Amino acid sequence: MFHIILFGPPGSGKGTQSEKLIATYGLKHLSTGDLLRTEISKGTVLGNEAKKFIDIGQLVPDEVVIGMISSELDANPDRGFLFDGFPRTQAQAEALDKLLKFKKSEIGVFLSLDVSEEELVRRLLNRGLTSGRTDDTNEQIIRARIAEYKMKTTVVADYYSQFDKVVVVNGEGTIDEVFNALRKEIDARRHQKLQ
Numbered sequence: 133m134f135h136i137i138l139f140g141p142p143g144s145g146k147g148t149q150s151e152k153l154i155a156t157y158g159l160k161h162l163s164t165g166d167l168l169r170t171e172i173s174k175g176t177v178l179g180n181e182a183k184k185f186i187d188i189g190q191l192v193p194d195e196v197v198i199g200m201i202s203s204e205l206d207a208n209p210d211r212g213f214l215f216d217g218f219p220r221t222q223a224q225a226e227a228l229d230k231l232l233k234f235k236k237s238e239i240g241v242f243l244s245l246d247v248s249e250e251e252l253v254r255r256l257l258n259r260g261l262t263s264g265r266t267d268d269t270n271e272q273i274i275r276a277r278i279a280e281y282k283m284k285t286t287v288v289a290d291y292y293s294q295f296d297k298v299v300v301v302n303g304e305g306t307i308d309e310v311f312n313a314l315r316k317e318i319d320a321r322r323h324q325k326l327q
């Protein structure tokens with residue numbers, strides 16, 4: 133089974149590219165952002181707790197997110213996963229590796245989208261005009277999310293680079309250009325794994 137992590141700052145295009153990648157490779161899409169927003173819209177205890185953090189641009193506590201991922205892995209034992217927006221902290225990365233090891237599996241490639249801060253802010257404010265997402269409408273909150281990413285999430289790339297899994301892809305072309313660059317990297321790694 134080939135599992136992919138799609139990594140990058142808020143607004144780098146993880147959700148956008150994930151839609152295209154799952155259609156191409158038949159992977160199970162696992163977006164922690166989407167899972168959390170579903171819980172919020174249902175008004176569950178977990179969702180109400182998560183909303184407090186999301187609304188101020190902070191990460192949701194690790195134990196909440198890791199619990200959600202663990203259930204999804206258990207519910208889909210024979211699928212390759214595309215992890216979108218997860219892991220976002222070193223604790224999440226270590227927990228994921230442990231869960232996969234237990235299933236005698238591992239991450240195939242860690243794809244990191246590289247986009248400048250000004251472009252991220254522009255994209256998220258633009259999405260906020262139509263998405264209704266409360267974390268996309270206020271520039272201060274967007275900048276807090278980017279600061280949170282720099283403080284807690286960039287270390288995740290360092291963690292995976294020790295296993296030689298990290299590939300940085302320019303996330304500033306058109307959606308199709310970025311997609312083709314991601315595809316090239318995935319195909320190269322899958323080919324290596326099959327040999």
Ligand code: B4P
Binds near residue numbers: 140142267303305
């Ligand atoms: P997420 O839902 O993961 O989303 P995101 O980081 O906001 O955006 P993404 O990178 O997916 O951007 P998109 O493709 O949509 O996180 C939301 C919040 O949930 C977090 O802040 C956090 O609080 C919480 N959370 C989620 N996972 C967590 C975890 N593991 N641990 C703790 N907390 C967690 O693209 C953005 C916009 O750019 C779109 O409008 C798109 O159309 C546009 N765009 C995309 N590609 C483009 C391109 N190439 N050119 C121009 N525009 C482009």
